[in-house]
Amino acid sequence: LTEPQIRFISKEVLQGLGFLHEKLIIHRDMKAGNILLTLNNEVKLADFGVSARLADEKQKRLTFIGTPYWMAPEVINCETFKDAPYNWKADIWSFGITLIELAQRRPPYNSINPTRVLLKISKSDPPTLSKPHLWSSKFKTFLARTLQKDPNQRPECKDLLLDPFVSDVTES
Template sequence: PLSFSPQASISSDPAGIFELVQVVGNGTYGQVYKGRHVKTGQLAAVKVMSVSEDEEEEIKMEINMLKKYSHHRNIATYYGAFIKKNLSGRDDQLWLVMEYCGAGSVTDLVKKTKGNSFKEDWISYICREVLRGLSHLHMHHVIHRDIKGQNVLLTENAEVKLVDFGVSAQLDRTAGRRNTFIGTPYWMAPEVIACDENPDSTYDYRVSKTMGNMGSSEWEHW
């Protein structure tokens, strides 16, 4: 349970509220840290991204979506967001604070198997929980866009959580004027890479590819 209250809006500075403990992951737009709430000591995941002024309004819209739809057992819970101003003239930083999943990603777990495939009951369990999370998002007309092992996390109690379905998708649309599609190419259905219309069936492709790699230990592509 939370030992601090989630924010209602974006705060101006995270100083004195959260501290960064160590890097736990790297993304296209920044690093993910294990963070600690200064007052209570509770752990959280803090995604730190550079943000230009013209992106702030779009990011606020995505954060509102996170606040609405992340309260589900299979979605990492949103705790708050901060804009850390950079006085040197460089882009400001967005600190996105989410639920901390201490067991790491499915990708991490596959690597730890050292060539052994997952047991079928574990694959079945993770697949079921991923689909429950996606179903919750779809009920609210939200599309994840980047299902892969790195975006499926587990807590130390083996709860399965989806991440990177909100702000990162919005940032992809902004910065992605460099790209004509959103997502990780290895996990995309062939028709999406070919720039055909993005059908609902591509979700089946991404989920089945994620689960298939758990069974075959092809973790080098994750």
């Protein structure tokens, strides 16, 4: 996709995810295949089959679930470290991986076996665009914010919607 298309989709997805997160729902399978585009230029989130609802804002999950290439490090680690649960910030990581997927037509590490990619995500620095020179600094900065390894450093949807990459996107 082009950068303007990614900007538009990003804003719409963040509004949808933000709505879910306000209702204490974690999507848990955020990826391009679960973003639908209508003929009216509407963006819809799909496939809530593995989503989960938290009882309150402090509750976290311990279920190892999702699609490996898009899984946040804390989701992967919850299987190994039972004292490392996760919340809706895992969706922000998956959204960041989705941004790379939209830009490059495939997620990072797609040539690696899904089981091995889990170790790579857990142990490596966050992925980046393979051809960063093709993208604006606004996009690269926005992407880096979504892929903070520490979920406590990862912004929420409402914060990302204020980012210059998406804040001035208008409905088309």
